[in-house]
Amino acid sequence: MRRLIWLSYCPWVIASLGAIGEPRGLSSTLKIGNDTFAITPRIVGGDFVSSADVFPYYVHGVDGDLCGGSLIHPEVVLSAAHCVKAYSTGVILRTLDWMGYDSTSEFYPIEYNFPHPEYTPGPELNDIMLIKLATPVVNAQVVQLHRNGTIPPAGTPATIMGFGLTSEGGNISTELKQATLEIVEQSTCEMLLPGLFVSDIHLCAGYPEGGQDSCGGDSGGPLVDAQDTNLQYGIVSFGIGCARPNLPGVYTRISSYIDWIDEFLCTRTDNPPANCSQNISESSQIPIDMPSESTALWQATSSPSSTPVTTSPTSSPSIVPSRFPSQAPSSTPSDQPSVVPSQAPSLAPSAVPSEFPSLVPSALASLAPSLVPTGSPKTKNETKPASPSVVSDLLNEFPASSSVRRYARFGFKTILLFIFFG
Template sequence: MTAVPFPLQDTDSEWSLNRRGPPPARKPLTVTQNFKRFGIPLIATVLSMATIIVTAFLIKAALERYYFLCSKTFEFIPLQQQCNGWEDCSRGEDEQRCVQHAPEGPPMAVRIARDRSTLQVLNKETGAWFWVCHDNFHMALAREACKQMGYSSVPTFRAVGMADTRGLPLREVTLNNGVLRGRDSGRQCLSGSVVSLACATCGESVRSPRVVGGVQARIGAWPWQVSLQHKTQHLCGGSIIDPRWILTAAHCFKNNLALQNWRVKAGSEILSNANTVPVEKIFLADSNYMFPKDNDIALVKLTSPLSISDTVEPICLPFFDEELPSHAPLWVTGWGYTEQNGTLSKSLQQAQLKLIDSNTCNALDAYQGDISDKMICAGRMEGGVDTCQGDSGGPLMYNAGHWQVVGIVSWGHGCGGPSTPGVYTKVQAYLNWIYTVQRVSVLVSEPDTDHERIPACSRAGKGQGRQLVPPLCCECQRAAL
């Protein structure tokens, strides 16, 4: 192969490979040229990313509106199949974050009497109750007694004299494998004093209600009042009975079973100003299809405890032997309709009612025998002051030195009409259920347990529960078929 020489040219118009020195200077780019070179591509990139994010958000919102994501298998099922009692996801995720039924369980072995909050313990061998003698009683015993009723706060106790024992013996107690047991009945209570036990601070408000008849209220007077929000909308009221527990009505949830849609707002009479806390679990009392209006009670467990303040405070549960005097003055609060077929109130309302005996409420011109011994009637037979849609689940309250939630807004015919006062779940009748759920909530809420699930129904129920959406009432449907 022959090499052909190629001469390098060195002219004034061409740059020689052997020539040394800096390259010729370039003209600086103008602002317009800089914008075209860097700005436009940057803006295009940002707009593209924003479009992708917005599109993804819209797709996610659309999917969540109509579908449930089975997160373990990345499959979608129609949203109405979530919490329907059947595991439509391969691994059952669609039934793990749902409202659930909780059985009452055996009777509690401890209880607090109305007379100065005195403690009684059950002798399980004989089935008889006895007063707890203050002799040798200590904090560990107090904690265990309160723990059995579902309380976790630090209790207080003191000795009180008992002139009338009502035929019950006084006995010292011991703690044996987590069970409070009475000492030998032959051992005397030398002090003659019994234990007065307070498991929690409750029922105290910094304001006193002044005006009655459905007027605006301040949350400082009713710091236990909360709003149960379903998809950001107020649906029902509720009562704080512990920093992590809300007492409300069961019918609020029978059409709305998925936990992720629920939030609790507390601490303000104006709903838009209240703090929101997610819900961890919701428990309903077992339904009774023979008496579908009974057992309208539910407990909501929050993901984290509420911070106690002047505007957030638990209300006390009634004593097991609490007796409301005839025509006792009662109070009710809520954000419900101020008139039938009206709209929700923007601020908390309060009204004073009177206790109405069951015979009057069950008269032929009233509820015609529908009022059971697990319900309370309150209002005015002539009408005018009553609860209404949106008040469901809120407290009916009585002041016996401290505020107690004696009832839960449940149902009624109309709002404020004559001869049909409001009907309330009688909280005292469900103390054992409340204590059981609080004490064993972790056990009864495990998804793999055999506890009863909420039954599925195919069409709307006929119940008259006071909520914005008509409640799903499987029992009503079965009775009608």
């Protein structure tokens, strides 16, 4: 309450704190203390534009939202980051009709949008976007950007234009309108819009008595010098309601993003500006991470890379095991026994007897008596041990007088010779 009383002595008086600004094309809310304010998109007041040639660089999009923009290069449009939905297919240029139905209008398809990578909705920080057109504008008349880091003096007249709401909560204008405002002192903007206005990246413009302002649907449009309408100072961003007394509209300050814009123009256009080497500083004020030169943001490459990503093995093991086993055994034995038993029996007996008896009996009878006696006594229900002569036991299965026994004996001997010497 004390702060409001103190502000009453300033020519910019806060008349009310309802409905705190909106990106002038979308809606969101902002909480300051215990109060929640609505932030909305936004020309209120002003006059109709007489000819499309008055602002030949003005463009707008009507895909999902209604937003404005400005042509800064034959292939590039400048707008607000929160307007990305309005520019999904193309831009309408050189028209006085919001749907582009007049004879002078032109339509250009969009290749991709590039909102500022650090754009923050709500407080609308870094509310700026570059739009790359799929085809360059024919006979383009581009707006010049305010490159001087100094703020236009307070009271400097500035012009806005758009098809936005003609009153707060009213209807959009089907014809292009314009209005002239005054640049407001930065310190006054900070005082009137606490928690919203950021001096380093914003400008604000309006009148203490209100009456003229940008409004919903004007977002992304240019704020230009009223005397030299080909010089752009800012981009329509947000405000508290529309045309309210003592509540100026907020605009993204272009001079804060010149390096970021220049880097895009010089590296992502087919015909870069002639002064690119002077425009791009050694370290841009704001980092830029551009989409691929050969593909749009939504496109994938047409074929896989012909070379592997890495040329040497990684320093750490793979998290996922390989699909196939190694083609060669390891050069040194492992410290632990194999978890999975081998598929074939060993070709030679173990040099050292196992510490524990085998859990599974051998599939074949032993060809020789055990070298080491078993370590545990026999239980009462164990069977009688086998005869030491395996061949004799097998032959006893045949009748003594049968000639089969002779052939069997010969056959077994042959098998034994094959086993031991073959």
